[in-house]
Amino acid sequence: MRFYEYESRRIVESAGIPVTEYGFCRTADEARAAAERIGGPTVIKSQVLTGGRMKAGGVKFADSPEEAASHAEEILQLEISGHMPVGVLVDPKAEVEQEYYAAVLWDGRAKRPMMLFSDMGGIDIEEVAEQHPDHVGRGHLSNLHPVPDFRAKEVVAAAGGLTGRELTRATPILARLAQLQRDYDMTLAEINPLARLSDGSFVALDAHMEMEDEAVPRQTKKLAKLEIEVDEPRELYEPSDFERNVKAIDEADHRGVIQGKDHGFDGNLGLVIGAGGGSLTLTDAVRSQGGRPANYAEIGGNPSVAKAKGLAMEVLKKEGVEKIAVMMSIVSNTRVDIVARGVIKACLALGKDPAETITVFRIPGAWEEEGAKILGKYGIEFKDRSTSMWEAAGEAVQKVQGAG
């Protein structure tokens, strides 16, 4: 789950990390008021979930509350990468002595969270790590013990040899960031830049948080306390009708699982495929043999006939789709005969001839003999495991190209 910058600020602040006197504003008037309260020059930042705000003109500097209001007015109507802002952040333009980088993220190989700190903040950390490795400190955390301050201290001390007040002030911030990463199930908790102001104090100038999707259900109450709505859609792109419809069908029926995606797919071969790994393999196999998938899909678990039918119907209803390929890796708990019934019913419901519409049916496994009987009745050849996934995909591609 992605957060808007203003939400990340709230989270970071709740963890005891100093933030600016920022204001989150939904109107130009609110922006003016925030700038007045802050006093002095401000930065007005679009609140969208995509990056590239600076380049798109979504970050502007203002010298007066009036200017802040006019920038806010502009930015609130500025679409960035297909997204409209939910508001603007009004930040004081800080008098920064130095910028640092602080983050806690998962190290999958170590299977532990890892702290990162650098005294070269504000820029791309991967570049810094490559070109100035002695300015980047790293340290892992045990999953079984409380977050130890000394670990944070070690990491900060390793970043360009930080010592003195810089060390003693940055350490608790990194430690609290590590605690935050744990408490909020963040896959990424990043502050870039962490700024040291002229009075020596540290403040988070920008915060980027990402929460693990699987953990969201157990975090909703905590987030609600910070007035962060979990239900609000946070996709990087707007789901299509196809995607939404498939999701609705899946959610309405607990039997089995279906999923459909078509963002970035514009082909003419509808895919009714599974399971997870099988879907990836089959999508590759179709494309590698010159096919153009209209969508990606996954069937998993033990779906009802209605669910299988629902997915197939949505695929067939897509513009430009006349034919589908029904293929899966060998199934153990998905019933071949149930899927067969579902896809045939989808064709019948749309007034289509199943034998013409289904280019290939390749699902070996549980109840396959029964499935073969059903398909046979409708003139569809059942392909068992002696037809490889690659071959099945190739046949589907040929049939679609032959027709076109």
Next chain:
Amino acid sequence: MSILLGEDFTFIVQGITGREAVNLTKECLDYGSKVVGGVTPGRKGREVHGVPVFDTVAQAVDNHGSEIDGSVVTVPPAFTKDAVIESIENGIKLIVVVTERIPRRDVAEMVELANLRGARIIGPNCLGLIVPGVCKMGGIGGPASDAAKAYERGRIGVMSRSGGMTTEISSTLTAAGLGVSTAISIGGDAIIGSTYAELMPLYEEDEETEAIVIYTEPGGRMEAELVDWREQSGSRLPIVAFMAGKFMDEEEMKGMSFGHAGTIVEGAEDSATEKIKRLEDAGIPVVERIDEIPGAVKEKLGVAA
């Protein structure tokens, strides 16, 4: 020889009264596995296909009269960590976690504890493992007769991030007369109990295993870990790989998620293209088609195709 499981291997099923667990319990029993107990808090005294149900793992161990070797955990995500730790703390050494959608933090905790206690976790979000003709631990391969069709005893070790593809690949190896020594569905999550590199030493010691096949996807750094292990260990085992999800490298697909939770590309390093290159540079061929796997394996073994 095979790895991890043997004829005398005993295990329990935690969450045994759930729909999926009832199913896999029957499948495992039919296959000849020794399912010696089940645990669902509050349901002590029941039976699932003749397997006694207990409230606690300790009761199951007590009833068995000696150490129990393993557990298959199908408990919902909010309770999985507790169930796994319960098993670990009751001396169980091999734990298969079927449950998916467990928060990463919980998984990392279980895995770290298992390491401390000398226990091993397979999964989560996996279908278990199987030694053909000897023991099936989890839903892998489905009903006993279906599993027998796909899995014949042989010389190839199989490790896969996808449960279904473990069976597809094993079936292909079986049809080619190579067979499977031990097949493991290692799980689709970002953090799992046992990675390829962590399981390789076990296969290395198994005289029966002559080659390895891995199924992998974009996301994560397991291939780099595997390559590093091979370099350091001087392994005797040739490896053949299959990479699914190559289409995810396309520009239009960037940022989208497909497949399992672990199939999220966070940087160039864990894209399909990068991984394929890394594997091939290390002498691990990455075949284009599942049906090319047996041929590639036979070539590595110096056997006629």
Next chain:
Amino acid sequence: MARTSEQHGVFIRVDVDEQVRGDAELAAKLEEVCPVDIYANADGKVEVVERNLDECILCNLCVEAAPPGGVVVKKLYDGTELRR
């Protein structure tokens, strides 16, 4: 020409013998055992819920719950039956 139509009982047909259709005990039992809700207990009479027919998983529980020949499940795709 594309027409959207909802068809029920394309693959499965269930025949309930007239003699047992009014058996209240059976009506209750069938409603209970069928995992896909093909049977409903309509005031002590066995009612077949048409829209669920094609969900039949061929488990045989309904056939076994009824007296011999009381409930017959017909597989329309190959003409065979589940009966007791």
